[in-house]
Amino acid sequence: MTGGSTTGDDGANAPSSGPQESRAPWPLWEVFVRSSRGLSHVHAGSLHAPDAAMAVRNARDLYTRRNEGVSLWVVPAAAIVTSDPDAKDRFFESPQGKDYRHATYYTKSEGVKHL
C-alpha cells in the first residue's frame, strides 16, 4: 500500500520495517475435502503451513469458505508417492483394447431380466 493507510500500523512495529530475516518457507500440504457424508474426500488443492495442526486450520480457511466441506484431510506433499509421468506408456496403456474388462462389453443373454 502506498500513500499510507491511516488505520494500520503505528510504524514502529511495521512488519516490513525491521531487518528481513531469511527463513525457510513453510512446507507444502495437500488438502482433501469431503463435501458431505457418504462421499469420499477429494483433492482440493494445496497450501503452506508450519505444522500439521496449522495445516488443517489453513485448509479450513482456504478450502471451506463457501460451505464446501464437512471433513478435511491434510497430507504432507512430500509424503505422497506419485506415478512417474515418463512411465505413462507402461503404466497406463495396457488396459486399452481390453474392452472385455467392462461390463458393457457383454451382450445380455436372452432370458435374463432386470439387468
Next chain:
Amino acid sequence: MSESSASATRITPGNALRPEDIALLDVKPGDAVAEYALCLGDDALILAQRLGWWISRAPELEEDVALANIALDQIGHARSFLTYAGRAWGRTEDDLAYFRREPEFRSVHLVEQPNGDFARTIARQFVVALYQWELYSRLVESDDPTIAAIAAKAVKEVDYHRDHSVQWVLRLALGTDESRRRMVDGLRLTWPYVDELFADFPLIDALGGAGVRPSTLRAPFDAAVQKVLVEAELEVPAVPGAVGGGRLGRHSEHLGYILAELQVLAREHPGASW
C-alpha cells in the same frame, strides 16, 4: 433460500439468522437493548476494520485469508447487531456504521488499538476472542430472542477465532527468541485494555436478562487465559490498566482515523452501491 440450497456447489446459508432477516422482524428492541446491541456491534465493526488492514500484508498467504475470514465473521456480527439496534430508531445498519460521529461509537478501546506486528495483532485477537467467547456463550440465553439468535451464530465463529489465536500464541511464544520477544511485547501492549472489557457500565442495570454483566465474565476469562499462558510459558503482563470509557463514547485518538477510512466512501458518495 431454497434456490441456493439446490446449488451444485452447496452454497447454503444454513439456518443462521441473517441481518436481512433481522431488518424484516416485527419486533423492535427497547432503547436499552438497542444501546447494548450498538456496543457489541461497534466492537465487532471496529475490530473488523482493523483486521482488514492485514489483507495482502500478512506474513503468509494462508494467514492473510485466515485473518480476512475472522474480519468477515466480525462484520457479520456487526451487521446483525447494528441492524437490530437500528430497528429501535428507524435507522439501517449503514446509517449507523457510516453516519455516526466518533463520540457516538460505543466500542471498547481494545479493538481500536493498532495492529502493530503480527504478534501484537495475535495478542489482541487472543484477548478479544476469549472475551467474546465467554460473552456469546452466555448471551445465547439472553431474554431477548434476537440477541440470543445473533449470539448463537457468533459463538461458533468466535470459537474458531479463539482456537486460531491460541495456536499462534503458543507457536510465537515457544518458537524462536525473536518470535517470543514479539509475543511478550504484544501482550504487554494489549493488556492495559483488558480491564475495560469487564467494567460494568450504567446501561447494564437497565438490561435485565437481555444482556450479560461484564464483571461476571472476568473469572472464566482469567481462567481461560491462564491455561494458555501456562502452556506458552508466559505470564499475564504486570501493567496498569488504561483509562476506558469507550462504552460512553470516549475514545483514544485511534478511532477517528479508523472511522475516516471506514466512512469516507459512504460520505463522499451517499447512497452509492457497488
